[in-house]
Amino acid sequence: MRNVTAILRKQWKDTLKNKNVLIQFVMFPALAVLMTFAVKMPGMPENYFVYMFASMYIGMAPLIAVTEVLSEEKEKHTLKALLMANVRMPQYLAAVGGSVLLACLVGTACFGLTASLSGAEFLKFSAAMMAGIILSVLTGAIIGIACKSQMSATSLTVPVMMVLSFLPMLSTFNHTIKKFATVFYSQQVYMIISGGGEGNAAVKAWGIIAVNLCVLAAVFLYVYRRYCTEE
Numbered sequence: 001m002r003n004v005t006a007i008l009r010k011q012w013k014d015t016l017k018n019k020n021v022l023i024q025f026v027m028f029p030a031l032a033v034l035m036t037f038a039v040k041m042p043g044m045p046e047n048y049f050v051y052m053f054a055s056m057y058i059g060m061a062p063l064i065a066v067t068e069v070l071s072e073e074k075e076k077h078t079l080k081a082l083l084m085a086n087v088r089m090p091q092y093l094a095a096v097g098g099s100v101l102l103a104c105l106v107g108t109a110c111f112g113l114t115a116s117l118s119g120a121e122f123l124k125f126s127a128a129m130m131a132g133i134i135l136s137v138l139t140g141a142i143i144g145i146a147c148k149s150q151m152s153a154t155s156l157t158v159p160v161m162m163v164l165s166f167l168p169m170l171s172t173f174n175h176t177i178k179k180f181a182t183v184f185y186s187q188q189v190y191m192i193i194s195g196g197g198e199g200n201a202a203v204k205a206w207g208i209i210a211v212n213l214c215v216l217a218a219v220f221l222y223v224y225r226r227y228c229t230e231e
Contacts, residue, residue, distance in 0.1 A: 005095075021065045025103045028057040029110035036114055045194075047115040052169050054111045054125075055190035058132035059164030061107070062100045063140045064157060069096055070144025071153035074227075089224055097137040104133045125193050131209050132189035136164070138216045146223045185212040 035049035073079040082092060108129045112122045139160065147153035168190035171178035181187035188205040 021068055024061040024064050025107055028053045028061065029107045029114075032111055033114050047194075050111050050115040051190060051194040054108075054129065054193060055132075055168040055186055056165040057104075057107055057111070058129060058136055058189060059166075059168075059186045060161050062104055062133045062136040063143075063161055063164065065100045065103075066096060066137050066140030067144045067153050067157045068150070070141055071147055071150040074144065075150050093137075093141055097134070097141070100137055101130070101133055104129070108133075128189045128192040132185055135185045135209070135212055135216060138213075138220055139164075142216065142220050142223050145220075145227050183208065185209050188212075 032050045032053040035053070036047070039049065070079065073082075079092070083089065108126055111129070112125055115125075117125050140157075143153055143156050143160065147156060164184060164186040167177065167181040167184055168187050171181040171187060171190075178187075185208065188208045192202065192205050
């Protein structure tokens with residue numbers, strides 16, 4: 001716990017100094033608030049902008065933050081130094097992921113308040129958001145460790161981020177895209193928070209999210225072991 005706490009404090013300080021990362025946690029909640037209260041159109045679903053920007057938020061903010069942190073520390077050999085100093089990867093990932101998760105909790109609360117959610121609705125919304133954020137943290141960790149430099153990590157992050165962030169929005173307009181998007185956790189999170197995940201649909205959505213978690217965990221273990229072998 002001392003290792004996790006120390007890295008967590010370091011990560012908070014670095015995040016507050018890094019405006020490129022910090023803005024990711026602020027941009028989408030701010031857009032959701034602005035669009036919800038500024039745009040009113042007949043026939044628009046309730047809380048449309050909240051759910052749309054929330055699904056984009058989980059596919060972008062935690063992914064970019066974790067990728068940038070890990071790729072930078074790997075390139076500067078800080079990650080290697082920490083691992084040699086008896087800091088294990090689960091501890092490091094828990095600290096980095098924990099700091100991102102805490103930052104995203106603020107954004108999640110902002111989305112929930114904007115949508116006027118309360119009680120069971122807010123808990124359901126928060127649970128789905130947290131699941132998506134954790135999976136994006138794991139995806140960012142995979143990219144950050146797998147890439148040899150921060151530049152290559154950024155290049156790979158962009159297409160992954162675009163797929164995870166924009167597929168839920170595009171799936172509302174195109175049935176073919178919706179079929180393709182079904183396998184991605186961001187689409188399932190969008191379905192749950194927007195009210196489409198009830199009964200058997202909810203079980204199926206959480207099942208797909210669990211499968212995504214298993215796949216990403218397996219890929220992370222493979223990438224991490226390869227990294228250890230190279231070092």
